[in-house]
Amino acid sequence: MSYPDTYYKNTMVDRKVRPVLSETIECDTVVVGGGLAGLTTALQLARAGQSVVVLEAESIGFGASGRNGGFVSPGFATGGENIARMAGAEGARQIHRLSIEGVDFVRDTIAALKIESAHAQPGITSVLRYDDDGSMKAHADAMRQNYGYELEYFDTEHIRAVLKSKRYFQGLRDPKAFHMHPLNYLRAVAEEIERLGGRIYEGSAATASTLDGAEKTVSTARGRVKARQVVFTTGGYTGALNGRLQRAFLPIATYVMLSEEAPDLIRSAIATRDAIGDNRRAGDYYRLVDGGKRLLWGGRITTRAASPAALAAELRREMTGTYPQLKELKTELAWSGLMSYARHLMPQIGEMRPGVWHCTAFGGHGLNTTAIGGKLVAEGILGQSDRYKLFRPFGLVWAGGYAGLAVAQLTYWKLQAQDWWRERAA
Structure with a gap:
């Protein structure tokens, strides 16, 4: 992901420079x-007393894990009906409980490591861009009955009192979900891994691997790591290192922009510290950051990254179309990044061969699923559980290559058109 230097460099707390791997180690x-999935895996293994090495091509959190919207909430990129169709009703329930556990894991890690710089803020509100209070209430009832999970229903009057836009009708607030500064979280986790004896090498892209036999080898330009277990957590940046993984996901670009400091102007439109996401496929998501001084706004997906100027213009149209009162709010930064999507829109978590694990394709849905994925892989390596097998129905199926990218783009445009007609009817 293109690094939004000014904001993130000014707000991150750990500027530690880590070494480049330049020798053979075991x-x-x-x-x-070195994103969220990889660092969570390493953290859990280090906590259990394993000797762990993390190889990161750039710097900790360089990819989507460190520069996303910062939403931590239950759920996946696809809906419960699709999950149940592939994993069965009980499997779907267990998998959704894992996503709730992922939220708790990130929250507990922030508390245990005292990561004040994560600036965790409770509350994420999901809003409808068409009038359908019945579906919102039904979803809240289902979450209460199936999981004992309470969501707060907001009617149109309440929603428009805090989100001053005619685009929105009803909403559900999740008080247990939260949003945070993802890069500061990752850097604190990295510090804890190192405190526990783990070794992290930056600027150390894995260039080749030998995965046969009991001892595996991963090579970089200047060094090698020999290990009994290898975990690939490279997401949209996998490249040719692991062909099976590369063929099993589509690299999809998403976009984020950050406003200038204008707290009074922003408050004229958005009178809540909750993070907000709308109901469209790849819809808008946004939240106040920097103590309420700035607005971070994300959305849109494409099969190839656009220029920062083009994406900023696109996101600004979305923002001012929703909040005309923000037309004078200037954009300071905009960036794009690659996520990994599997054809089935579910994470790919498991052991592809003895001692070779993968944890990828999280589809841009928050930080909880990457965290729980890393935790499950660590449990599998340590022999603590085989919960990772819940994701067996969502295997490393071929994503379609260039044809898959074309289909994904066409599907997104189709969904956009459906959203437009549904909102027009409202």
Whole structure:
């Protein structure tokens, strides 16, 4: 992801420079990828006393894990009906409980490591852009009955009192979900891994691997790691390192922009500290950051990244179309990044061969699923559980290559058109 330098460099707290791997070393487990999935895996293994090495091509959190919208909430990129169709009704329930556990895991990690710089803020509100209070109430009832999970229903009057836009009708607030500064969270987790004896190498892209036999080897330009277990957590940046993984997901670009400091102007439109997401496929999501001084706004997906100027213009049209009162709010930064989507829109978590694990394709849905994915892989490596097998129905199926990218783009445009007609009817 293109680094939004000004905001993130000014707000991140750990500026530690980590070494480049330049020798041959040995460990129990080598993790390829220093994003949330990889660092969570490494953290849990280090907590259990394993010797762990993390290889990161750039710097900790360089990819989507460090520069996303910061939403931590239950759920996946696809809906419960699709999950149940592939995993069965009980499997779907267990998988959704894992996504709730992922939220708790991130929250507990922030508390345990005292990561004040994550600036965790409770509350995420999902809003409808068409009038359908029945569906919102039904979803809240289902979450209460199936999981004991309470959501707060907001009618149109309440929603428009805090989100001063005619675009919105009803909403559901999740008081247990939260939003945060993802890069500061990741950097604190990395510090804890190192405190526990784990080794992290930055600027150390994995270039080749030998995965046969009991001892695996992962090579970089200047060094090698020998280990009994290898975990690939590289997401949309996998490249040719692991062909099976690369063929099993589509790299999809998403976009985020950040406003200038204008707290009074922003408050004239948005009178809540909750993070907000609308109901459209790849719809808008946004939240106040920097103590309420700035607005971070994200959305849109494409099969290839656009220029920062083009994406900023697109996101601004979305923002001012929703909140005309923000037409004078200037954009300071805009960036794009690659996520990984599987054809079935579910995470790909498991052991592809003895001692070779993967944890990827989280489809841009918040930070909880990457965290729980890393936790499950660590449990599998340690022999603590086989809960990772819940994701067996969502395997490493071929994503379609260039044809898959074309289909994904056409599908997105179709969904956009459906959203437009539905909102027009409202």
